[in-house]
Amino acid sequence: MKQGTVITRLVMVILFIGIAIYFCVHAVQGLSDPLTTTVAYTYTVDDGVEASGLLVREESVLPERAGIVSITAEEGEKIGRGQQVAVIYSSSAAQDRAQEIRALEMEAEQLEYAITGVGEGSSSARLDESIGESIIKLRAAAAESDLTNLEEGVLELKSGILKREYTYGEGDVAALTGQLSQLRDRLTNLRRQAGADTTSVTAPASGVFSARADGYEAVVTPETIFRLTPEEMDQLMGRGEQETTALGKLITSSRWYFVTAISASDAERLYEGQLATVSFSRDWSGDVSMRVESISDVQDGRVTVIFSSTHSLSEITLLRRQTVDIIFERKTGVRVPKAALRVNEEGAPGVYCAVGQKAEFKPAKVLAEGDDYYVLSAAVDDRTSLRAGDEVIVSATGLYDGKIVR
Numbered sequence: 324m325k326q327g328t329v330i331t332r333l334v335m336v337i338l339f340i341g342i343a344i345y346f347c348v349h350a351v352q353g354l355s356d357p358l359t360t361t362v363a364y365t366y367t368v369d370d371g372v373e374a375s376g377l378l379v380r381e382e383s384v385l386p387e388r389a390g391i392v393s394i395t396a397e398e399g400e401k402i403g404r405g406q407q408v409a410v411i412y413s414s415s416a417a418q419d420r421a422q423e424i425r426a427l428e429m430e431a432e433q434l435e436y437a438i439t440g441v442g443e444g445s446s447s448a449r450l451d452e453s454i455g456e457s458i459i460k461l462r463a464a465a466a467e468s469d470l471t472n473l474e475e476g477v478l479e480l481k482s483g484i485l486k487r488e489y490t491y492g493e494g495d496v497a498a499l500t501g502q503l504s505q506l507r508d509r510l511t512n513l514r515r516q517a518g519a520d521t522t523s524v525t526a527p528a529s530g531v532f533s534a535r536a537d538g539y540e541a542v543v544t545p546e547t548i549f550r551l552t553p554e555e556m557d558q559l560m561g562r563g564e565q566e567t568t569a570l571g572k573l574i575t576s577s578r579w580y581f582v583t584a585i586s587a588s589d590a591e592r593l594y595e596g597q598l599a600t601v602s603f604s605r606d607w608s609g610d611v612s613m614r615v616e617s618i619s620d621v622q623d624g625r626v627t628v629i630f631s632s633t634h635s636l637s638e639i640t641l642l643r644r645q646t647v648d649i650i651f652e653r654k655t656g657v658r659v660p661k662a663a664l665r666v667n668e669e670g671a672p673g674v675y676c677a678v679g680q681k682a683e684f685k686p687a688k689v690l691a692e693g694d695d696y697y698v699l700s701a702a703v704d705d706r707t708s709l710r711a712g713d714e715v716i717v718s719a720t721g722l723y724d725g726k727i728v729r
Contacts, residue, residue, distance in 0.1 A: 364659060365657060454480065533573075
């Protein structure tokens with residue numbers, strides 16, 4: 324065997340042994356000093372208490388009316404005095420006539436559009452664009468299963484299509500005007516007939532409309548709740564809501580109340596005039612800033628607390644008995660595992676983050692803690708501040724600022 328070949332093989336063996344030793348050393352280091360990281364994220368901790376109670380408003384019930392009722396006002400809609408809230412039909416024939424009147428009114432609108440728009444290219448282009456928008460709205464509503472305005476959307480699309488048909492049709496202006504005249508005569512006759520068996524129900528006062536009355540309207544009012552004891556609150560909560568035959572109700576004051584009975588120890592963190600956050604998360608989801616109006620005397624270790632607000636009235640018209648969270652304090656910071664919190668060489672608390680290949684210490688202070696996590700805030704406000712999205716080191720040994728960890 325030639326000497327060169329022996330030397331080459333010897334060098335290859337030495338290289339192989341060196342590489343094997345390198346990987347073995349790193350494997351041993353990995354087992355003895357495992358690096359575990361996690362991504363920090365924004366987290367909010369609420370310090371509060373759960374409470375069940377009643378929503379109370381200044382409410383005027385609209386009494387039941389004989390006949391076929393068609394509610395025309397929307398839930399939570401602001402209504403002016405004298406504005407229509409419902410229509411009463413004395414028979415199904417009267418109701419059918421109302422639908423015919425509506426269809427003829429739409430057709431009259433379409434004819435008027437066609438008479439003024441025949442031969443106007445720009446108007447036709449706008450009409451085509453309007454039809455396209457109506458189709459998009461209907462598709463979006465269907466995709467979201469939103470049927471609240473489905474009927475109006477269909478009528479709008481139908482109206483646009485018929486207008487387009489009239490506009491692009493061969494009928495001249497004189498023929499369309501004749502059709503419109505006949506249609507108006509028909510409408511006049513139908514409206515005259517409707518005057519005898521169709522009644523419009525109007526609002527006796529301005530307010531916010533709700534189609535649901537639950538029997539609590541006369542039982543608890545903004546005047547009576549300030550005399551409620553915790554025991555009376557229990558009785559009211561056990562009473563339950565009752566279905567009524569009323570047309571609905573008007574909420575005639577912008578200020579509404581939430582009344583509840585809580586422990587006296589929890590109430591010690593509240594005072595009259597304080598602004599507190601009341602978090603709804605059951606039948607409606609939202610945080611409402613409410614003022615503490617009253618805290619009653621202690622009875623059997625509990626007190627009655629009354630909150631009030633003028634916000635979100637149109638959203639809570641259907642709510643009565645509710646369980647909410649009364650938030651005393653809300654803290655928002657960066658959540659990390661408890662094992663990630665460390666103390667650096669100077670004795671400052673914080674966490675080490677993997678930045679590139681190195682460990683970087685970020686001072687932080689503890690805002691709150693859970694069973695296995697801390698909520699931290701940055702102790703300093705500069706480039707080294709702890710932020711959501713940082714890769715926090717959970718486990719490693721011998722950590723120090725600037726250590727190579729990868």
